[in-house]
Amino acid sequence: MKLKFNRWTEEEFMKVREEVLKQWPTGAEVDLDEAVAYHKALPDHKNFAKKLIDAKEKGITLAQPRAGVALIDEHIELLNFLDEKGGADLLPSTIDSYTRQNKYEECERGIIESRRAGRSLLNGFPGVNHGIEGCRKVVESVNLPLQLRHGTPDARLLSEIMIASGFTSNEGGGVSYNIPYAKSVSLERTLLDWQYVDRLIGWYEEQGVSINREPFGPLTGTLVPPSMSNVVQILECLLAAEQGVKNITLGYGQCGNLVQDVAAIKSLREQAEEYCAELGYENMMITTVFHQWMGGFPEDEAKAFGVISNASVTAALSGATKVIVKTPHEALGIPTKEANAEGIKATKMVLNLLEGQNISDSEELNAEVDLIKKEVKAIMDKVAELGNGDLAVGTVKAIEQGVIDIPFAPSMYNAGKMLPARDNQGKIRYLEVGNVPFSQKIVDFNKSALEERAEFEEREVGFQLTVDDIFAVSKGKLIGRPE
Numbered sequence: 001m002k003l004k005f006n007r008w009t010e011e012e013f014m015k016v017r018e019e020v021l022k023q024w025p026t027g028a029e030v031d032l033d034e035a036v037a038y039h040k041a042l043p044d045h046k047n048f049a050k051k052l053i054d055a056k057e058k059g060i061t062l063a064q065p066r067a068g069v070a071l072i073d074e075h076i077e078l079l080n081f082l083d084e085k086g087g088a089d090l091l092p093s094t095i096d097s098y099t100r101q102n103k104y105e106e107c108e109r110g111i112i113e114s115r116r117a118g119r120s121l122l123n124g125f126p127g128v129n130h131g132i133e134g135c136r137k138v139v140e141s142v143n144l145p146l147q148l149r150h151g152t153p154d155a156r157l158l159s160e161i162m163i164a165s166g167f168t169s170n171e172g173g174g175v176s177y178n179i180p181y182a183k184s185v186s187l188e189r190t191l192l193d194w195q196y197v198d199r200l201i202g203w204y205e206e207q208g209v210s211i212n213r214e215p216f217g218p219l220t221g222t223l224v225p226p227s228m229s230n231v232v233q234i235l236e237c238l239l240a241a242e243q244g245v246k247n248i249t250l251g252y253g254q255c256g257n258l259v260q261d262v263a264a265i266k267s268l269r270e271q272a273e274e275y276c277a278e279l280g281y282e283n284m285m286i287t288t289v290f291h292q293w294m295g296g297f298p299e300d301e302a303k304a305f306g307v308i309s310n311a312s313v314t315a316a317l318s319g320a321t322k323v324i325v326k327t328p329h330e331a332l333g334i335p336t337k338e339a340n341a342e343g344i345k346a347t348k349m350v351l352n353l354l355e356g357q358n359i360s361d362s363e364e365l366n367a368e369v370d371l372i373k374k375e376v377k378a379i380m381d382k383v384a385e386l387g388n389g390d391l392a393v394g395t396v397k398a399i400e401q402g403v404i405d406i407p408f409a410p411s412m413y414n415a416g417k418m419l420p421a422r423d424n425q426g427k428i429r430y431l432e433v434g435n436v437p438f439s440q441k442i443v444d445f446n447k448s449a450l451e452e453r454a455e456f457e458e459r460e461v462g463f464q465l466t467v468d469d470i471f472a473v474s475k476g477k478l479i480g481r482p483e
């Protein structure tokens with residue numbers, strides 16, 4: 001099938017579907033009409049899309065952890081612990097790495113060995129292998145809406161099974177689950193495969209079942225300039241809307257300067273609304289999600305709580321609809337359920353203390369919003385030009401040419417020419433723009449901000465700023481000052 005931006009016809013979708021459902025035996029269990037009836041019988045309080053709309057209307061920020069283990073009963077116990085002891089507002093099922101690579105045979109072995117070992121030997125929940133019956137047991141045993149969170153370039157079968165099981169949100173996208181997660185999967189492939197996922201959700205939407213989609217905001221989580229991550233979010237928003245998705249949560253990974261982070265969320269929300277209106281998508285329900293610090297964490301748990309609480313302040317003040325919670329075990333690995341619950345409790349304490357507060361408009365905030373929007377527009381205009389108006393084709397070409405360029409990405413298709421670094425207030429600026437099509441004025445502004453820091457630190461502007469910034473937080477600071 002040739003990549004094009006336009007909505008797939010139902011015939012195109014159903015034809016591809018026949019192949020997708022054959023990829024593993026549990027695919028045969030999916031019956032869309034039965035699944036629609038199952039969703040309609042679920043209580044409203046278990047629908048992710050509805051809970052997000054409610055939070056947006058109330059102006060509150062919901063807290064959601066990441067969590068996933070190999071076996072169903074232990075996964076249920078974990079999720080209920082995070083609800084009852086942690087106070088989670090929304091629940092995940094973080095999917096294991098084998099499933100993310102479509103290696104279901106390995107998942108099968110991992111499940112058997114986990115049973116034998118009496119503990120999870122997979123780093124997440126193998127939803128494909130558990131099938132509809134297993135996933136529905138999770139849906140029926142917890143009391144909050146469920147979302148599958150993963151990093152899967154080809155999530156077609158996983159999405160079919162887990163959405164049919166009653167999960168009402170799905171994270172990912174054709175760029176955001178390729179560039180940071182894959183080494184050699186082409187963008188055409190993942191954009192097509194994620195158009196399939198969005199078309200599936202568009203199909204549910206047509207039947208009156210609202211399912212939320214959430215492009216993965218942080219990308220590589222390493223000094224990604226806000227305008228660059230916002231472009232990917234807006235493109236994946238438009239790609240999903242074209243396939244009939246209505247309820248979308250756009251994401252952003254904390255960078256660390258409070259004003260820039262608040263500006264990033266504000267400009268993301270506003271510009272996504274503007275682009276959806278411009279392209280004629282009506283009745284869109286756009287929400288935002290703020291990811292707590294995605295970079296290196298301190299091992300010391302008290303310091304880790306400092307990072308978590310600081311991120312929670314920004315989440316609350318940004319007005320994000322949701323915050324994805326980190327845990328005091330972040331530097332160690334998969335958290336215990338107790339540590340995971342503690343991360344949620346610390347987060348909710350801060351959210352509650354700041355409820356109703358936000359940072360008022362200031363010259364600094366408005367200037368940052370304006371800059372981010374200008375940088376986003378420059379890239380979006382080029383994407384449209386490269387695709388001759390087709391944003392899907394344009395996205396592939398933009399990545400090929402480094403117009404969209406994500407720092408420190410594993411994908412061989414990413415140009416890797418653009419370089420970021422922090423200015424003297426810790427805001428992320430473009431050190432090298434590579435082929436990112438900014439005006440000279442924007443290039444100069446970014447450069448001068450970095451020159452101001454270099455002068456303060458009595459050193460040259462250069463790649464060493466970037467390197468020092470990458471390690472700074474795990475060493476207890478935001479800006480990588482010379483030692």
Ligand SMILES: CCC[C@H]1O[C@@H](n2cnc3c(N)ncnc32)[C@H](O)[C@@H]1O
Nearest residue numbers: 066067068069094123124333334335
């Ligand atoms: C983009 C996702 C990275 C984050 O995702 C967390 N993560 C991954 N797998 C699990 C899991 N099975 N349970 C709880 N958290 C998990 C990592 O710690 C990291 O913060």
